[in-house]
Amino acid sequence: MSCIENKKYDVIIIGGGITGAGTARDCSMRGLKTLLVERLDFTAGATGRNHGLLHSGARYAVTDGESAGECIKENMILRKIARHCVEETDGLFVTLPEDDLSFQSTFVSSCLKAGIRADIIDPKEAIRLEPSVNPDIIGAVRVPDGSVDPFRLTTANAIDARLHGADLLTYHEVIGLVKDKDRVIGVKLYDKHARMEVEYFAEVTINAGGIWGHKIAEMAGARVNMFPAKGALLIFGHRVNNMVLNRCRKPADADILVPGDTISLIGTTSSRVPYEEVDNMRVTADEVDVLIREGVKLSPTLANTRILRAYAGVRPLVAADNDPSGRSISRGIVCLDHESRDGIAGFITITGGKLMTYRLMAEWATDMACRKIGNKEQCKTAEKCLPGSDLGADTTTPETPKSGGQMAAKGRHGSMAEKIASKNEYDNSLVCECEEVSVGEVEYAINELHVHNLVNLRRRTRVGMGTCQGELCACRAAGLLSNSHKCAERAKNDLVDFINERWKGMFPIAWGETLCESQFTSWIYEGVCGLSSNQETKESQKDEI
Amino acid sequence: MDKQQYNISENNFEQCIKCTVCTVYCPVVAVNPDYPGPKQAGPDGERLRLKTPSFYDEALKYCLNCKRCEVACPSNVRIGDIIQSARIKYGKSKPKLRDMMLANTDFVGTMASPFAPIVNFSLGMKPVKYVLDKVLAVDSHRQFPKYSSQKFVSWFKKHAEANQDAYPHHVSFFHGCYINYNYPKLGQDMVKLLNAIGYGVHLLDKEKCCGVALISNGLIGQAKRQAKLNIESIRKSVIVNSMPVIGASSTCIFTMRDEYPHLLGINNQDVRESIELATRFIYRLIERNQVKLAFKSDYKARIAYHTPCHMEKLGWAIYSTSLIKMIPGVDFVTLDSQCCGIAGTYGFKKEYYQASQEIGQSLFDQIESAKVDLVATDCETCKWQIEMSTSAKVDNPISVLADALDVEATMKLNNVELR
Numbered sequence: 001m002s003c004i005e006n007k008k009y010d011v012i013i014i015g016g017g018i019t020g021a022g023t024a025r026d027c028s029m030r031g032l033k034t035l036l037v038e039r040l041d042f043t044a045g046a047t048g049r050n051h052g053l054l055h056s057g058a059r060y061a062v063t064d065g066e067s068a069g070e071c072i073k074e075n076m077i078l079r080k081i082a083r084h085c086v087e088e089t090d091g092l093f094v095t096l097p098e099d100d101l102s103f104q105s106t107f108v109s110s111c112l113k114a115g116i117r118a119d120i121i122d123p124k125e126a127i128r129l130e131p132s133v134n135p136d137i138i139g140a141v142r143v144p145d146g147s148v149d150p151f152r153l154t155t156a157n158a159i160d161a162r163l164h165g166a167d168l169l170t171y172h173e174v175i176g177l178v179k180d181k182d183r184v185i186g187v188k189l190y191d192k193h194a195r196m197e198v199e200y201f202a203e204v205t206i207n208a209g210g211i212w213g214h215k216i217a218e219m220a221g222a223r224v225n226m227f228p229a230k231g232a233l234l235i236f237g238h239r240v241n242n243m244v245l246n247r248c249r250k251p252a253d254a255d256i257l258v259p260g261d262t263i264s265l266i267g268t269t270s271s272r273v274p275y276e277e278v279d280n281m282r283v284t285a286d287e288v289d290v291l292i293r294e295g296v297k298l299s300p301t302l303a304n305t306r307i308l309r310a311y312a313g314v315r316p317l318v319a320a321d322n323d324p325s326g327r328s329i330s331r332g333i334v335c336l337d338h339e340s341r342d343g344i345a346g347f348i349t350i351t352g353g354k355l356m357t358y359r360l361m362a363e364w365a366t367d368m369a370c371r372k373i374g375n376k377e378q379c380k381t382a383e384k385c386l387p388g389s390d391l392g393a394d395t396t397t398p399e400t401p402k403s404g405g406q407m408a409a410k411g412r413h414g415s416m417a418e419k420i421a422s423k424n425e426y427d428n429s430l431v432c433e434c435e436e437v438s439v440g441e442v443e444y445a446i447n448e449l450h451v452h453n454l455v456n457l458r459r460r461t462r463v464g465m466g467t468c469q470g471e472l473c474a475c476r477a478a479g480l481l482s483n484s485h486k487c488a489e490r491a492k493n494d495l496v497d498f499i500n501e502r503w504k505g506m507f508p509i510a511w512g513e514t515l516c517e518s519q520f521t522s523w524i525y526e527g528v529c530g531l532s533s534n535q536e537t538k539e540s541q542k543d544e545i
Numbered sequence: 546m547d548k549q550q551y552n553i554s555e556n557n558f559e560q561c562i563k564c565t566v567c568t569v570y571c572p573v574v575a576v577n578p579d580y581p582g583p584k585q586a587g588p589d590g591e592r593l594r595l596k597t598p599s600f601y602d603e604a605l606k607y608c609l610n611c612k613r614c615e616v617a618c619p620s621n622v623r624i625g626d627i628i629q630s631a632r633i634k635y636g637k638s639k640p641k642l643r644d645m646m647l648a649n650t651d652f653v654g655t656m657a658s659p660f661a662p663i664v665n666f667s668l669g670m671k672p673v674k675y676v677l678d679k680v681l682a683v684d685s686h687r688q689f690p691k692y693s694s695q696k697f698v699s700w701f702k703k704h705a706e707a708n709q710d711a712y713p714h715h716v717s718f719f720h721g722c723y724i725n726y727n728y729p730k731l732g733q734d735m736v737k738l739l740n741a742i743g744y745g746v747h748l749l750d751k752e753k754c755c756g757v758a759l760i761s762n763g764l765i766g767q768a769k770r771q772a773k774l775n776i777e778s779i780r781k782s783v784i785v786n787s788m789p790v791i792g793a794s795s796t797c798i799f800t801m802r803d804e805y806p807h808l809l810g811i812n813n814q815d816v817r818e819s820i821e822l823a824t825r826f827i828y829r830l831i832e833r834n835q836v837k838l839a840f841k842s843d844y845k846a847r848i849a850y851h852t853p854c855h856m857e858k859l860g861w862a863i864y865s866t867s868l869i870k871m872i873p874g875v876d877f878v879t880l881d882s883q884c885c886g887i888a889g890t891y892g893f894k895k896e897y898y899q900a901s902q903e904i905g906q907s908l909f910d911q912i913e914s915a916k917v918d919l920v921a922t923d924c925e926t927c928k929w930q931i932e933m934s935t936s937a938k939v940d941n942p943i944s945v946l947a948d949a950l951d952v953e954a955t956m957k958l959n960n961v962e963l964r
Contacts, residue, residue: 237592238554238558238559238591238592238595239592239595262592262595262596292548292549302548303547304548304551304552304553304554305554305559306552307549404581404590404593404600404602407599408593433584434563434592436593466589467559467561467563467592512549512551513560513561516562516620517562517563520562520563520564
């Protein structure tokens, strides 16, 4: 099936975020010869740096009915096709004494208009349903929000694309587009592992580069005005809430608390950042303060709950007006045919939108590509389940798993967890104790899920995402990677990078137990293991540290 | 900003920095590969159980509740409490008939006392042991503590109660099940010792088993009822009658001080400081020069002290050992502080018997090689375990003190005059 040898495809997709992976799945399911290229790892951009909120659309109902409608439709589709990536928690939009209760009726009627179930419930009932909510609330509306794991969702889309014959190349950066007069006919890539340039050709090239798509479009000679809006979030050490909590008011800073797997997330802020900074996002002290101050209003217990990390992503919004905050910009999908728009044939940009609507974005982009190529296949991504969520895979009530690790793996990989070796004590022994990731699961990820380094492994398995942030698991995982790659030096450098990457996220909230634990981690790695931080980081391994 | 000044979750599980020293100190991990260890069963597991209770692992039943993990923890995480709370909250296995019999020390003791000679005889018989083993899964190797034909309370009412008011000072005595049903002599020794230093001994209004065995066998409702009744009686003694409450069993005292609020949700804040072991009570009187002890000049013994797990958790072994060392004729031997393996009713159960003995093995070896006349310890179940597993005789420090005490000289030293 692989076309890598002759380098000729029907379609090349640039970008390994959820949009790119979703588009690769759709294209390959329709029988197109598909190549996906990504300069770093899957989910390395905005896809891996958001709330993981399975929007019901309620948040946009008042300000952007169109987006809200798209959200609720996709929400219902994801519950069906991506069951192992989704938690059906429901959400509450709560009104605090400082908020205007009259907004509630506007909110509910807008939700209903967009097709979103929205039930006004008694605040007491809301407190009973979600005990962590601020007990002073004066109003509550229940909506079908949930949480979705963007890492799992992207991986599942990528795997399915591969099963349908697509080729996937991570750590391949687009350094130029190959043009024949006014037509884009291929991409010029830098292979970061082999350190060489390669070219691949296709009838259609789809730019799904998120905020980085701005640069890709420039390479084609087109201009897409991206609006880099930074959003910062905090991760709490354990699950504080079991329902998504929102403020029932116009969207503002830090008004969503989402439970995701073992943790809870508060976010976000929104601030314009210069385009040059999008590769180097840092969370500021002011942002941390705002997130805690506002978060405590949603759930008072956040004032005393340990924070694990802070991180920030960049929303790939398309600039439409001079809005300074970027908040009132439509989150709608932008699918650009550069042939009609700029006179550049064979080139499509798919951008805007959001995690929730990735499937629809992929459908639009694939429809456009199919028209250009003359493919008449219909989109089936809304009906066909993703690998891991196929029928029969019941991820909520696993059939008596033998260990916590096996149960955790089933939660992470759905029915694909069957591929994880668990026949002996070694397979079942834990690499990551916080998140219960076994040796078998790590080996499965290394062999099957495009894992080249520890950061990749973290995104596929949650290794290093728990409260220890790599303290105990990173060296064990590095050992397994070293076995697999047969290179201890590379694994050692990777370990240094990984520990530093973990510290970057801890630094903005480094106090209390988190600071204690990071100090302990440095004792282990510097003191006991003799690992020093001044080792040269090879460019090929450098992720977005 | 006043937020994020401290992180407090239930039982401090967020304070865990994953140093894993708890697992190193866990006596079960060393012998049972099926037990995930305190770190994973405790703070790690709690985080997963908060996500979904189906992460509850039945292997948590292997926990002895010895609390040595908590003593080892540098971050003040109440690991043992997390594990026990999880068992209470999520545990699905129901207590068996055997568990109820082992846990209901009051009921079984009341039934056994009148027939003590028959019960003691039959519990020692091979066929009975065989039936207990096969039908109830009580291991046939286990020796049962002997039941006494006269309960401590009956003796006290008949022979001691009348003249207790004549002493200048007063305390309440929580005797517990073991003294009452199995070993009244320890209670008699307590009365002898306290009377000699001028303290009248009084029973609580009502006393029930502290409930430790009910908690560990999952009979939480009954444990709570008994705890409430005990705390009410203790409150009356401490607050109304100004009498602190003392006991001779480290486990009973520990349970009433710490397990009541932590595991049963029974608030004892107002009286907690007035519930203590007699050895601590007496030592602190001596330290404040309020009491002096005089010992027999001919008392000679080589005594080793074994630190029960709950004594280690209380941090009170120093009081018992210091008192024993005050006896001029004692050649004192310090044993390593390690679990003997019995952990209350745990070691009686067939499925745990082997692990129980493996846990205690190095302690038994150390005791045998120390060649002592006596092992002193503050816990009755440690006593059973060590007596069954070694050639040593075991007694409570209170009995050691009472045996060595020169009663008349002590009374004179303390100017005890009966009214």
